[in-house]
Amino acid sequence: MTTRSNLTLDEWQLVKTLFRRTVSKPVTLEERRIIRSCTAKFRERFKSRAEKIQVLPTCTLEWSSTSFSIGRKRLALVDVEQAKAISFLLAKSMMYERPVFSYVEFMVRAAEAFYSAGQHGVALRVAKKANSTLRSYARCHGALPFFPRPFSPDKTTLNAITSNLVLAFVTGHEIGHIMQGSGDDQSEIEAWVKSVYDRHETEKSHHFDAQMNRFLKPECVQKFDINALPCGDIVQSIKFAKRWDHLKALQLSEAHSDVFGLLALTDVASKVNTPPDIAASALVGLLEFSEMLMAFRRLLPRLPKKGQRTNVAFEPTNLGFRRFMLVQAIEAVRNREIPVPKEVTDFWNRLPEERFNLLSNVNNSGQLFSVSNRSIHLARAALIVSSTGSLPEAPQESEILERFGPLAGDGFFLASCLKFPERWVKIEQHHDWGPNENDECVPMGYGSAIHDISKLVRKTNASLSAENIIRRTSNLSQEKMIQLIRHPRTQVFNRRIIGTWPHKVMKQI
Secondary structure, eight states, X not given: OOXXXXXXXXXXXXXHHHOOXXXXXXXXXXXXXXXXXXXXXXXXXXXXXXXXXXXXXEXXXXXXXXXXXXXXXXXXXXXXXXXXXXXXXXXXXHTTOOHHHHHHHHHHHHHHHHHHTTOHHHHHHHHHHHXXXXXXXXXXXXXXXXXXXXXXXXHHHHHHHTTTHHHHHHHHHHHHHHHTTOOTTHHHXXXXXXXXXXXXXXXXXXXXXXXXXXXXXXXEEXXXXXXXXXXXXXXXXXXXXXXXXXXXXXXXXXXXXXXXXXXXXXXXXXXXTOOHHHHHHHHHHHHHHHHHHHHHHHHGGGOOOTTSOEEEEEOOOSHHHHHHHHHHHHHHHHTTOSOOOHHHHHHHHTSOHHHHHHHHHHHHHTTTGGGTTHHXXXXXXXXXXXXXXSOOOOOOHHHHHHHHGGGHHHHHHHHGGGGSOGGGGOGGGGTTOOOOSSOOHHHHHHHHHHHHHHHHHHOTTHHHHHHHHHHHXXXXXXXXXXXXXXXXXXXXXXTBXXXXXXXXXXXXX
8 A cells, every 4th residue: 555655745636636636534544545455466466577566555525536647656556435425325225215315415425515615615515405304304304313224133234334345446446557567367368358348339229230339328318498498408429429439448457457446355254154146246346336426526516507508518437337247347257257266266157147147147248237327317206306397298209200300319318317206206195205115315315416416516696695604604714614514424324403503503513
């Protein structure tokens, strides 16, 4: 693991200049131990390239990890807060918590992002809205200040979620990025990734007798007028065509790095006795929430405001591709088609055959792809409902085929946002939610958070409201401000409304 002592003073200053991030909290000893263990494993395996594996641990309000170069050095910046963000959502999904708790998590993450970007007033207003929703939930159950937090208790699942599996995956993933092109065994991994990609790159169109790309999709743009009302949309096909080679290279890079993440997660899962089927579920889930958080982060500064025209771009996620390749990687590990330690192969060969066959069949049938861009379509739906109050009726398949012709795929892509139930973006309708086949807790929390944040940002009186909140909190230190915007999450942990926001809360933090 790299520390300040591994870098020259000039290099360290350059790192600080490149990443002017707001520190969330210090990295704990346990988190450093996990990162150090992952780093040591890869250094031992790639001995001739050990000096290339340089890792900087941090914990910031940007909750995003990255890799970068300083001179001839390649470094991985592992943001522990990113692993925490994914882990929180993974826990809520795997333990079937009510959507309101996922909603609060997304609202807090948004508040952190706005605060880090210098928009302190917006950050506080978002945190205030999260607090009022939580209070409404408690009042709905007649137990104010207390509120119920039911979930499906499963000790094995809980142990897996709390054992830093996600942090191990994130660390391995970033190490994978800095190891690309360095030779050794990882060259075989690169060759395997490209081979699988080439074999499955195209598929038959569902609507025409033609081949289409399976993994790459163009971005779409939702247009808003000066009143922040939707006024059209478009698929960026020409822009997409110009960036095809670049986008493909990025996908290959992500798939290669995910194999390293798989190896790191497997090592931790073996040590804490996590069953392979739980590890597989965690892998599929953490990829969705990683992509969802990235899409969420990109959307926040683009939200429409009254008084200016806005074009909100929605880039397709790599979720479908990454899930497809990860399932392929598990199969390759089981069959020793890629060079991995024997203990990794042994671990995944303990995955029950029926569970692996189900995962493989779902993957090959395209069902995993069916939800790959759900986060961006749901976000578009949330923006439309927040500005107009409802979703227009989705066009029929025949209408799309007639209007778009050979480009019908673009039409179906644009119409996808209109197929969500409106209740998925209205958190107040889910205070009594229970697990069912029609609704999913995390996506509903995600859509509802975007709906409410968009309303807050759009309002013409937002700046005045923000100034009033800032005036009341101007004497708080940065540490206290971060505690304040995270207060709704603290109440979730305590299952209790604590004080009136922000007056009494400020006295308690």
